[in-house]
Amino acid sequence: MHLEVADRLREMIERGELIPGSKLIEKDLCQSFGVSRTPMREAIRVLAADGLVVLTPNRGASVATITEAQILDSFLVIGAMEGLAGELAAPRITDAQLDDIRAMHSAMLECRAADDLDGYYVYNRQIHDAIFDIADNALLKETRRIIFTRIIKLRFIARIAEDEWQIAIKEHEEMLVALEARNGPQLGAILRRHLESKRIQVARWLQRQSSI
Amino acid sequence: MHLEVADRLREMIERGELIPGSKLIEKDLCQSFGVSRTPMREAIRVLAADGLVVLTPNRGASVATITEAQILDSFLVIGAMEGLAGELAAPRITDAQLDDIRAMHSAMLECRAADDLDGYYVYNRQIHDAIFDIADNALLKETRRIIFTRIIKLRFIARIAEDEWQIAIKEHEEMLVALEARNGPQLGAILRRHLESKRIQVARWLQRQSSI
DNA sequence: GATCTTAATTTTGTATACATTATCCTGTAA
DNA sequence: TTACAGGATAATGTATACAAAATTAAGATC
Structure with missing residues (x-):
């Protein structure tokens, strides 16, 4: 499931529905996706490895900005x-x-x-x-x-x-x-x-x- | 923590301690690392995004082989x-x-x-x-x-x-x-x-x- | 003895509960 | 009014419990 979630997140970022720099609130995303936090977190980390989101320790994830x-x-x-x-x-x-x-x-x-x-x-x-x-x-x-x-x-x-x-x-x-x-x-x-x-x-x- | 775990796993793969093609059993790795499955799974998925391990749905992860x-x-x-x-x-x-x-x-x-x-x-x-x-x-x-x-x-x-x-x-x-x-x-x-x-x-x- | 079936076990996948950290809000003092 | 302190709130991080799938083992049948 986490790969499907990652794909959906990726699309949202590409479409600009998630604005660069904005925080990814796990709870909110989980609700709108209808999944629990576990697969959501895994998906977010996959995108982080791709460089689409950045992780800050204890402060969660945010959509990557590009200069x-x-x-x-x-x-x-x-x-x-x-x-x-x-x-x-x-x-x-x-x-x-x-x-x-x-x-x-x-x-x-x-x-x-x-x-x-x-x-x-x-x-x-x-x-x-x-x-x-x-x-x-x-x-x-x-x-x-x-x-x-x-x-x-x-x-x-x-x-x-x-x-x-x-x-x-x-x-x-x-x-x-x-x-x-x-x-x-x-x-x-x-x-x-x-x-x-x-x-x-x-x-x-x-x-x-x-x-x- | 999942990033540290990912680094340790990465090293183990690079050192050849984890043999290409072999399965990554979460429970065993968790025990030897002293962490629970949640950060271990996140770490594994990070390495998967890097191409160091491959994920097979419902069959977990294994060390990537390279031809x-x-x-x-x-x-x-x-x-x-x-x-x-x-x-x-x-x-x-x-x-x-x-x-x-x-x-x-x-x-x-x-x-x-x-x-x-x-x-x-x-x-x-x-x-x-x-x-x-x-x-x-x-x-x-x-x-x-x-x-x-x-x-x-x-x-x-x-x-x-x-x-x-x-x-x-x-x-x-x-x-x-x-x-x-x-x-x-x-x-x-x-x-x-x-x-x-x-x-x-x-x-x-x-x-x-x-x-x- | 070999093979298929089926139950037991193991492993992965998901959800949730708990712990820790960060953030926000309120209230107090200068 | 502003700055700071402290607690309330909410978020992330971790561990565990539960569900589903796969693997393994045992047994029955041929």
Whole structure:
């Protein structure tokens, strides 16, 4: 049960229903979840190990806060992960998998044409996920997942500038070329650059936010 | 208390006192630790989140096993981490920090001359740790620590072939050059290559082991 | 003797009771 | 009014009791 509770808590944190910094009162959560404190506490500790909540001795748990510096640090690490994933995936990709990615890429472009940002992000995410699947390194995928979870709240960077969007699309097209060439180092380099672009984009967005 | 218990359990697993695959019987562990089941269970779940133990519903916990493929996967991920750490550290390193690393490097060489393998590994590890400290990315450091913990049992790769040792020393000297030049991309590339060497070395060692 | 069934035991999972610590509120003194 | 002290309250931390599931052991059947 504690794993289900952990998942529900995780979702609540991701959705922003539990505000970063706020305390997690066991009794209240137990009531709303309909479980006793034992599984709830175990769930909270699982999330703590994932870095989603922080534990203070004798003072319980609170939703983890994330600083701008930590967000930018995360993008650096994710960049390294994506770069490695690209290196591994390119030499391994099958023609069928390549076709799948091409399809997702087209769908992504259509969303862009229709100015459907949500759809764009879904396909964008699918492409990156597919590369990690093809890379076939469970630890790599899991590590990236955990880091992503911690900064998932950045979904709300929905607004993307036109020029940034163009760069992203261009980089994705380069990715396709590297994949077709089965060129690992090349795809790795593109993905590192791609994530660095994203990181700069996030940095700018954070700048704007904090100056408001 | 559950964090202290988790640390003790972690040590026991690292020391090999708890054999991979063996079951963790709560009652027995509670007795030997002198705590009740509640903190023990919380500790076990913390280790599960770290990947050191695996939980099976209604069947409790057992010490995680690691396959050869997973070990090699881990080295790939660590390689990406070290590469990034090098990129970040080189442009940031101070003269004092550089002196420290030079000192560790000398001490490491002395250990090699004296054929003191344990000492060699201590200083080797210190140098790599220092680079991560200088890189100043807490997430990067923490991620690497967790992955290292999972494969820590590989300490027992104590035996290192002469030619492998020479290569490692040479790479470390290249690292010093890149650090002195404050050249991030260069240090990153060296570290990636260094870890790839290590990975190949481990792969060969695993091969030898399994063929016995 | 082997195998399936079933009961006994053990172990895990959950809830609750108790202990300890932190927090909050009230009242007093400056 | 503010600052501090002390107790009331509520929260966390721990231990234990109960429930459910799995494992083990014993017995019956073939």
